[in-house]
Amino acid sequence: MKRYLTRLPAMAAAVCSVATLAACGTDDAGTSSTSKPAEAKKKLKVAMVTDIGGLNDRSFNALAYKGLKDAKSQLGVDIRAVTSKSNADYVPNLSSLARQKYDVVFAVGFLMAEATDKVAKSFPDTKFAIIDFSAAGLKSKPKNVQGLLFKENEAGYLAGYMAGLYVKDKGGEQVISTVGGQKIPPVDGYIAGYQAGAKAANPAIKTLNGYSQDFVDQAKCKELALNQIGEGSQVVFQVAGQCGLGAVDAAKEKSVLAIGVDSDQGYLGKQMLTSALKRIDKAVLSTVTEVQGDAYKGGQDTLFDAKTDGVGLGKVNADGEKLLPKVEEVKKQIASGEVTDIPAEVK
Structure with missing residues (x-):
């Protein structure tokens, strides 16, 4: 279950x-x-x-x-x-x-x-x-x-932590990526948190990022994601709304994993490691x-925020299931204030 x-x-x-x-x-x-x-x-x-x-x-x-x-x-x-x-x-x-x-x-x-x-x-x-x-x-x-x-950065941190653990356990190229719609605070909050969470779980990880400058055209996000996968990305986090569905499709096409945004997008397929939610x-x-x-x-x-259950993660696939206990513990640490200073800006 x-x-x-x-x-x-x-x-x-x-x-x-x-x-x-x-x-x-x-x-x-x-x-x-x-x-x-x-x-x-x-x-x-x-x-x-x-x-x-x-x-x-x-x-x-x-x-x-x-x-x-x-x-x-x-x-x-x-x-x-x-x-x-x-x-x-x-x-x-x-x-x-x-x-x-x-x-x-x-x-x-x-x-x-x-x-x-x-x-x-x-x-x-x-x-x-x-x-x-x-x-x-x-x-x-x-x-x-x-x-x-x-606090999109908190949801992003949890998603990144899971992605970092996944590629660490899987081996191969230690690379994950993000496809953003535009460089605006809500988008960058997710991305900055994702990058920080991944590095906390896996210090050796490399993060790639790109912006489609669009929240609608799925072809633009798919092209960005395919390029990132070509550079070794094993998990693509889409932060681009409807456009980002193209990035999810690219992950499915290339047999890597994807992470959804805002809503629980686990229904999109087995390639969905999880989704970063905001309620x-x-x-x-x-x-x-x-x-x-x-x-x-x-x-x-x-x-x-995480403390009020306003952000978090959605369904996890089979790969994420075994990583979930560690990520749940991190969520508790964020909610209690034990984990702080999660970045909200992409540098």
């Missing part, structure tokens, strides 16, 4: 009715239940705007949407998800939802910071939450934006719960 470091419910494919918003991109609206949950203070309207990866990226955006659906089923809220086709869609999509009086609007991703800052300033009565960006880091410091942050679904659900309970933290950040 496969074991888990962090139990994450499997994501179902997001299927919902399509309606048209007075905005760019496409829109997925959840139909609400006819019966109101007991003791609910208010029937909230909750929405999210994806980045260009869309709801079917099987990673970042899909997890945020899962959190929205969990809020619908557990809290009885009405939900809507709007998909952005390009960066130019962010401001009109966020603005449209604010005009429609949604109680809280989630901006999914670091790259939406400028748009979120602009729209939040224009709609001060609407509550916003942005994933992977600090509220304090927004230019106008709006009090109606809550930052949802994750975006948990962050979305907890934020909606706070809004419903009049405890919204506008102008502040909420941090999700």
